[in-house]
Structures are given as structure tokens and as C-alpha cells.
Amino acid sequence: MIEDVFAPHEEIELDLLLEAIWRHYQYDFRGYSRSSLHRRMERACHRFACDGLSQLQHRLLREPAVFTELMGFLTIQVSEMFRDPAYFRALREKVVPHLRTWPSLKVWIAGCANGEEFYSLAILFREEGLEDRTIFYCTDISPAALAKAEAGIFDLERIPQFTENHRQSGGRSSLSDYYTAAYGGAVFDKSLRARAVFAEHSLATDQVFAEAQLVSSRNVLIYFDRGLQDRALGLFGESLVRGGFLGLGSRETLRFSRYSEAFADFDIDERIYRRNTIDLKALADG
Numbered sequence: 167m168i169e170d171v172f173a174p175h176e177e178i179e180l181d182l183l184l185e186a187i188w189r190h191y192q193y194d195f196r197g198y199s200r201s202s203l204h205r206r207m208e209r210a211c212h213r214f215a216c217d218g219l220s221q222l223q224h225r226l227l228r229e230p231a232v233f234t235e236l237m238g239f240l241t242i243q244v245s246e247m248f249r250d251p252a253y254f255r256a257l258r259e260k261v262v263p264h265l266r267t268w269p270s271l272k273v274w275i276a277g278c279a280n281g282e283e284f285y286s287l288a289i290l291f292r293e294e295g296l297e298d299r300t301i302f303y304c305t306d307i308s309p310a311a312l313a314k315a316e317a318g319i320f321d322l323e324r325i326p327q328f329t330e331n332h333r334q335s336g337g338r339s340s341l342s343d344y345y346t347a348a349y350g351g352a353v354f355d356k357s358l359r360a361r362a363v364f365a366e367h368s369l370a371t372d373q374v375f376a377e378a379q380l381v382s383s384r385n386v387l388i389y390f391d392r393g394l395q396d397r398a399l400g401l402f403g404e405s406l407v408r409g410g411f412l413g414l415g416s417r418e419t420l421r422f423s424r425y426s427e428a429f430a431d432f433d434i435d436e437r438i439y440r441r442n443t444i445d446l447k448a449l450a451d452g
């Protein structure tokens with residue numbers, strides 16, 4: 167991707183803003199892709215009626231409520247249930263037969279946003295008879311997103327798209343079996359969450375979360391620069407058991423990572439990889 171070019175003073179102001187956020191709030195956005203940060207901070211300046219990043223920095227250091235709202239500009243929660251149905255079809259048809267061979271399963275959904283990816287996997291695992299042996303770890307940097315994921319309520323207008331995606335993913339039942347319409351939204355059955363743990367976790371600063379047979383982290387790495395992508399991929403590699411699976415988003419790849427050798431291509435079209443036995447430490451040092 168070609169990065170936009172910004173004036174040196176804009177780069178300095180952005181560096182200082184990110185440093186201020188890190189030092190004051192311990193959220194680390196310093197390794198995020200620059201052009202998208204510039205665009206989003208420009209929008210935030212408009213929202214907070216600031217005439218530049220220095221003024222925005224001044225305010226967020228003094229007003230925690232500004233930072234809380236700024237998190238909504240720094241993190242993007244765009245998602246869908248069964249987003250890219252072919253990915254979920256590949257999980258169902260090609261990955262599930264391997265998952266069946268483990269007596270118990272842990273699935274880490276890193277960057278779960280408002281929960282769409284988690285509910286998709288919970289439904290898929292139920293349909294495939296794997297739910298009872300599985301624990302889902304749903305993590306995200308955004309506390310607001312995690313709260314929504316835990317509530318499991320989605321706008322009714324989004325349901326036709328989710329239903330179509332579910333069908334295209336090879337769904338074995340009707341999506342309407344899993345929610346009821348209430349409070350002006352579709353409320354997903356709380357039994358889907360019975361085996362889920364929701365936790366704040368940053369791929370930029372935290373360590374490995376759990377040993378997993380499947381890590382699904384889609385459309386998160388696209389917001390990171392190369393160094394941070396490597397950090398996150400190193401965590402996924404450490405977390406995965408030998409033969410465990412990693413699923414990325416349709417515009418994400420392992421190809422340029424220092425850890426690429428630690429994974430074999432499994433379904434390259436759907437960005438699904440499989441952890442091999444190569445030692446990550448050797449690649450980290452290399």
C-alpha cells in the first residue's frame with residue numbers, strides 16, 4: 167500500500183499525540199499505520215473543534231472523557247456476522263475435520279470488535295457439534311466494543327445481511343434460531359456465550375493469552391505497521407499448538423512477516439495458515 171506523505175510538522179504532532187496517549191493512558195497506538203491515523207485524527211479534531219493535533223493532545227491529557235471518545239476514532243469496529251462467507255465455509259469444510267481430532271478446543275478471537283466474528287464462530291461450532299468442548303477467548307483493545315460483544319444485541323436492519331452470509335457460509339440451520347427480536351434489536355441467545363470469556367487485551371502491549379487450536383484475527387493487522395504486525399503474528403504463533411490454525415482477513419497475509427516460516431499455507435485464498443514446528447525464537451532473532 168502506498169502511504170500518503172504528510173508535512174514534517176504533522177508527523178511530529180502525531181508522534182507527540184501518540185506518545186501522550188501511551189504515557190497517560192497506557193494505550194499504545196504508536197505502531198499503527200500512519201496514513202490511517204492521520205485521517206482519523208483529522209476527523210477527531212473536527213469533532214472536538216480543535217484546530218490541530220497539539221490542541222487535541224492538550225485536551226485529552228486533561229479530559230479523560232475526550233480520550234474515551236477518541237478511542238472510537240482510533241479503533242474501527244466495522245464488522246459483519248459471517249463476514250466473507252467463504253472464510254467461514256473453509257473453516258467449516260476444511261478446518262473443522264481437523265479440530266474434531268482434539269478432545270478439547272480453545273479458540274482465540276483477537277480483535278473481536280462488537281462480537282460479530284465471535285457469534286459467527288459460536289454458531290458454526292454449535293452446528294458442527296464442537297461447542298461443548300470449546301472455550302472461546304474474545305479479546306479486543308476497546309472496552310466499549312467488548313461490552314457490546316458481551317451484550318450480543320445487533321440492529322435488526324443488519325440481520326438480512328447476516329442471514330445471507332450465514333447461508334453462504336454453509337449454515338446448517340436458520341440464523342433466526344439464534345436470536346429473538348427485542349429492545350429494537352436482534353438479541354442473540356445467551357447460551358451462545360456460555361463458553362466465552364471476554365477480556366481486554368492489546369496485541370501491541372500484552373503477552374500471549376492462551377494456548378489455542380484456532381486463532382481467528384481478521385481485519386486487525388491491516389491497521390498496524392510492519393513491526394506491529396510481526397509482534398501480533400509472533401503472539402499468534404506462540405499461542406497456537408502444533409498443527410493449530412490461524413485465520414486472517416482477506417487483505418492480510420503472512421507472506422512478508424519474519425514469522426512466515428512458522429506457518430504453512432492451508433487455504434491461501436481464505437488466508438488460513440497452520441502452525442508448524444519451527445521455533446519462533448530462531449525467527450525472532452534472525
Ligand SMILES: C[S@@+](CC[C@H](N)C(=O)[O-])C[C@H]1O[C@@H](n2cnc3c(N)ncnc32)[C@H](O)[C@@H]1O
Pocket residue numbers: 241242243244245246249276277278279280282283305306307308311367368369370371383384385386389415
Ligand atoms: C475492523 S475490526 C475487526 C472485527 C472483526 N475481527 C472482523 O473481521 O469483522 C478491528 C478491531 O481490532 C481492534 N483492535 C485495534 N487495535 C487492537 C490491538 N492493539 N489489540 C487488540 N485489538 C485491537 C479494534 O478495537 C477493533 O475492534
